[in-house]
Amino acid sequence: MxxxxxxxxxxxxxxxxxxxxxxxxxxxxxxxxxxxxxxxAPWADLPRLLTATQAVQALRLSLVTATAATAVAVVLGVPLAFVLARSRSRAVPALRALVTLPLVLPPVVGGVALLLAYGRNGIVGRWGWEWFGVQVPFTTAAVVVAQTFVAMPFLVVSVEGALRSADAGLEEAAATLGASPATTFRRVTLPLVAPGLAAGAVLCWARALGEFGATVTFAGNLPGVTQAMPSAVYRAFETDPPSAVALSLVLLAVSVAVLLLLRDRWLRPGGSAA
Incomplete structure (x- = not known):
C-alpha cells in the first residue's frame, strides 16, 4: 500500500x-x-481411532441427542423468544435474565440443578418415579434434557433479536387484511425471522454437541447409553490419549464448520446473531 x-x-x-x-x-x-x-494429532492412525466401536457409538449418540435437543429447543424456544420480544409485561426483563442464565451458569452446576429437578428425589422427578417408576437421570433422555437446558438460550437470544429487528409493519398489514394472530405468525413473522432462527438452531446444535459438564453430571458417562463425544474424550484422555485427540479433532472440525456457516451473520463488520 x-x-x-x-x-x-x-x-x-x-x-x-x-x-x-x-x-x-x-x-x-x-x-x-x-x-x-x-x-x-495421530493422523496415520486417525481412521482406525475414529472407527473404533466406542468412538462410533459416542459420535452416533452425540448426533442423535444434539439433533433431538435442537428440535426441542426450536419447539419451546421460538414461542419463548416471541414472548420476550413482544410482551410488554414488567416481568419480561426478569424472565429474560432467568431463561438466559444457563449461558453463564457453570455446566456442572446446571447438572446438579437438573438432578434436583428431575432426579428420583427432585421436585418433579419424584412424582415420575413414585407414580410410574420412570427416572430421567442416567438415561439417553437425560442427555437430551441436559443438552437442551444449556443450548436453548442460544436459540432464544438469536430469535428474540431477529424478532426485535423484524419489520412490524408487515405484521400490522397482515392483521389489517384480516389475518388471525396465528396466521400472521406462521405466514409473516416466521419467514421474517427465518435467518435468525436458522442461525440460532445451528448454534444451538453445536452447543448441544459440545456439552459436557451438565451431561456427565445429570446423565453419567455410560458407553452406548449416555457417553456423548465430549464425555468420550474425557474418558479416553485418561487411558488412550491418541483416541482423545482424534475425537477432539471431530469436535474441532464441527466448530469450524459452524463458524464458517454463520460467518455472514457473526463475522461481518457490524454483523450480529440477530
Missing part, C-alpha cells in the same frame, strides 16, 4: 501500534493450543 493510500485511510480503521503487540499475543494464545492439536 502506498504512503498516500495509508494517509487516506479513515482514522477509525487505523490500528495504533501499541495495540498490535498485545493483539498478536492474544492471537497466539488462542490459536497455539489448536495448532498443537492439529500438528501433533
Amino acid at each position: 502506498s504512503v498516500r493510500a495509508a494517509v487516506r485511510r479513515p482514522a477509525h480503521e487505523r490500528v495504533p501500534w501499541p495495540l498490535r503487540v498485545p493483539a498478536a499475543v492474544a492471537t497466539a494464545f488462542l490459536l497455539l493450543p489448536l495448532a498443537g492439536m492439529v500438528v501433533l
